[in-house]
Amino acid sequence: MKNILLIASTALLSLYLFNSCKSQKRLFIEELQNEIPKDEEEKVNVNVMHKGSTIIFEIEPIGVEYSYTSVKMFELLANAIMSNNISIGKDSALYGGIDHFDNYKVFVKFTDKKIFIGERPLTYEAELSTAIN
Secondary structure (H helix, E strand, C coil): CHHHHHHHHHHHHHHHHHHHHHHHHHHHHHHHHHHCCCCCCCCEEEEEEEECCEEEEEEEECCCCCCHHHHHHHHHHHHHHHCCCEEECCCCHHHHHCCCCCEEEEEEECCCCEEEEEEEEEEECCCHHHHHC
């Protein structure tokens, strides 16, 4: 009987910790979404979501259909942004994701098609104590 109670309490604790981690990730993603400047002309949306330990950025040009030219234009823009790995300092709002996220992906979503641009690792500024050692 004690084993059953121990197993049940361990399972409940694991479920609580899993849900707590999920809600922390969701809160972080919501905060990150709020940090992204809004396009006042409403020509481009940037949506942020996550899957596991990956942050997903979805660039959505409003009313732009998939074409070779539009793909190349947004691919160049996204690759310029992604050219260096994102390095996150401790004073950045992104630093809160250190326990949850280790890479990011970028997609461009046209009115009729979604294109994968690339994936890169996130690099977090090291703690001073570990950087000195």
